[in-house]
Amino acid sequence: MFHFGHKSVDVSLCDGVMTVATPENDILVSIEISRMLKVNITCGNLTVYYVEKKKNKTLNMRTFSLEADFEDIQKLYRDLDSKLKGRPKSLLVLINPNAGKKKGIKVYKKIADSLFQLCGVKLDIIVTNRQNEPTEILKSYDLSKIDGIVTVGGDGLYCECMNGLVKRVQQDNKIQLDNHNADIVSSVLPIGIIPAGSGDVIVQYLHGTRCARTAVLHILLGSHVDSNIVSVHAGRHLLSYSALVLGFGLFGDMMHDCEKFRWMGPSRYNIIPLGSMLKRREFDVEVEYNPLTQNEKPKTARLYGRQISLPNGFLSQPLKLQRKQRTKSSSDLQKESSVNEDLIKEEGRIYAVDSHAIMMKEKFRENDASFWSKFPDGLTKVKNEKPDCYDYKFVSKHEVSGYKVKLLNSTVNTVGNNKELQKDYYINCDGECIRLKEPVFNVKLHRNAVKFFGDFAD
Numbered sequence: 321m322f323h324f325g326h327k328s329v330d331v332s333l334c335d336g337v338m339t340v341a342t343p344e345n346d347i348l349v350s351i352e353i354s355r356m357l358k359v360n361i362t363c364g365n366l367t368v369y370y371v372e373k374k375k376n377k378t379l380n381m382r383t384f385s386l387e388a389d390f391e392d393i394q395k396l397y398r399d400l401d402s403k404l405k406g407r408p409k410s411l412l413v414l415i416n417p418n419a420g421k422k423k424g425i426k427v428y429k430k431i432a433d434s435l436f437q438l439c440g441v442k443l444d445i446i447v448t449n450r451q452n453e454p455t456e457i458l459k460s461y462d463l464s465k466i467d468g469i470v471t472v473g474g475d476g477l478y479c480e481c482m483n484g485l486v487k488r489v490q491q492d493n494k495i496q497l498d499n500h501n502a503d504i505v506s507s508v509l510p511i512g513i514i515p516a517g518s519g520d521v522i523v524q525y526l527h528g529t530r531c532a533r534t535a536v537l538h539i540l541l542g543s544h545v546d547s548n549i550v551s552v553h554a555g556r557h558l559l560s561y562s563a564l565v566l567g568f569g570l571f572g573d574m575m576h577d578c579e580k581f582r583w584m585g586p587s588r589y590n591i592i593p594l595g596s597m598l599k600r601r602e603f604d605v606e607v608e609y610n611p612l613t614q615n616e617k618p619k620t621a622r623l624y625g626r627q628i629s630l631p632n633g634f635l636s637q638p639l640k641l642q643r644k645q646r647t648k649s650s651s652d653l654q655k656e657s658s659v660n661e662d663l664i665k666e667e668g669r670i671y672a673v674d675s676h677a678i679m680m681k682e683k684f685r686e687n688d689a690s691f692w693s694k695f696p697d698g699l700t701k702v703k704n705e706k707p708d709c710y711d712y713k714f715v716s717k718h719e720v721s722g723y724k725v726k727l728l729n730s731t732v733n734t735v736g737n738n739k740e741l742q743k744d745y746y747i748n749c750d751g752e753c754i755r756l757k758e759p760v761f762n763v764k765l766h767r768n769a770v771k772f773f774g775d776f777a778d
């Protein structure tokens with residue numbers, strides 16, 4: 321017999337739920353084991369640490385204690401402890417002290433450190449000194465000794481670590497990074513994000529909140545979800561992987577303009593894009609893309625595994641995109657791609673080509689496996705397909721597994737051994753601005769290539 325406060329209680333562990341009830345069957349405590357952080361035992365006392373989810377999607381840690389004689393408490397401890405496998409025991413923590421309002425270290429010390437210590441997690445904490453340091457660390461780090469990577473910073477730090485990890489996994493598996501057609505090997509190590517950056521879009525997307533404590537508790541619970549990424553290649557080289565948004569043209573120019581005003585801090589993202597919008601350029605491009613096949617599309621919900629949006633003729637030109645061909649016969653194209661049976665080629669004058677490597681959650685209910693695409697608050701218009709989002713005549717939206725953009729009328733100069741585009745063209749890759757050196761780039765979707773600690777917000 322167990323004691324909960326002054327009451328005698330029965331304890332059951334059934335269907336992943338721990339229930340504490342009186343002999344009259346009044347349930348006093350009912351907690352999913354997946355929500356438990358750890359159990360502690362001292363003499364005849366057992367304490368359970370668990371998380372509780374509030375309506376606003378934040379998590380809080382709670383505890384309750386049970387007493388019983390030595391043998392009963394030992395047995396319950398062993399039963400519970402055996403069910404708490406999968407909680408991370410060893411983590412690499414990368415902190416960007418300069419992220420956002422430069423509070424990365426403070427956020428870590430104040431919120432994360434004590435929780436990690438409480439759960440007995442072995443930590444390797446590295447405060448980064450500069451950009452690219454996370455990439456260099458991940459090139460040679462002994463990944464076999466950790467259960468995950470934690471970033472304390474913004475979306476930029478996450479994206480750098482994600483790029484570093486994905487590249488490392490390909491290197492370990494002898495996959496050629498620079499081959500734009502290569503399928504990549506998914507990474508098994510989950511990444512957790514403790515938000516301390518400017519935008520923290522990805523973390524809000526994941527947890528539905530920017531709360532750092534919630535992020536830490538999600539990491540400690542150890543559950544993880546898969547997410548898509550896209551690769552972007554140009555001139556036979558990998559430029560980057562993108563986890564969230566990849567934008568060529570207007571969105572590339574916006575990011576380039578924002579970078580020039582870094583001194584303004586996060587507020588630059590509210591002001592500078594307006595100027596970029598007003599001086600927007602038009603680009604003559606040819607776009608080839610592989611639409612997702614019927615088999616690739618989920619049955620029960622729309623999949624935004626990847627989409628490209630081509631805002632063309634925005635506020636000025638009439639629609640110019642034309643479907644040039646939908647064919648298997650183009651020998652050139654067949655040479656380049658093994659999956660080009662349904663290749664579509666279009667040409668026109670556009671303002672932007674952008675794509676979203678939207679994350680997905682596969683929900684398994686009884687006899688019902690369905691995909692749900694989830695968006696952060698800022699993208700709910702996309703989710704709800706509001707008319708003020710993509711639903712314009714000048715936007716062409718496609719669900720694709722890959723695409724290629726070729727700049728028409730662009731001049732390539734040769735400077736020594738290097739080729740340079742006469743004009744500057746930019747790609748915004750999750751907030752990082754990449755300058756194109758070649759007039760052609762390829763983008764490919766990689767499903768479930770990375771894992772996040774956490775759960776998509778309900």
Ligand SMILES: Nc1ncnc2c1ncn2[C@@H]1O[C@H](COP(=O)(O)OP(=O)(O)OP(=O)(O)O)[C@@H](O)[C@H]1O
Pocket residue numbers: 415416417418419420421448449450451452454472473474475476477478480516517518519520586751
């Ligand atoms: N110590 C450092 N100093 C400067 N940059 C760093 C440092 N450590 C990491 N970085 C890099 O800075 C970039 C932006 O980092 P992060 O996203 O954490 O901050 P942020 O303020 O949210 O950035 P942004 O304003 O670009 O969204 C990333 O590429 C990251 O790897």
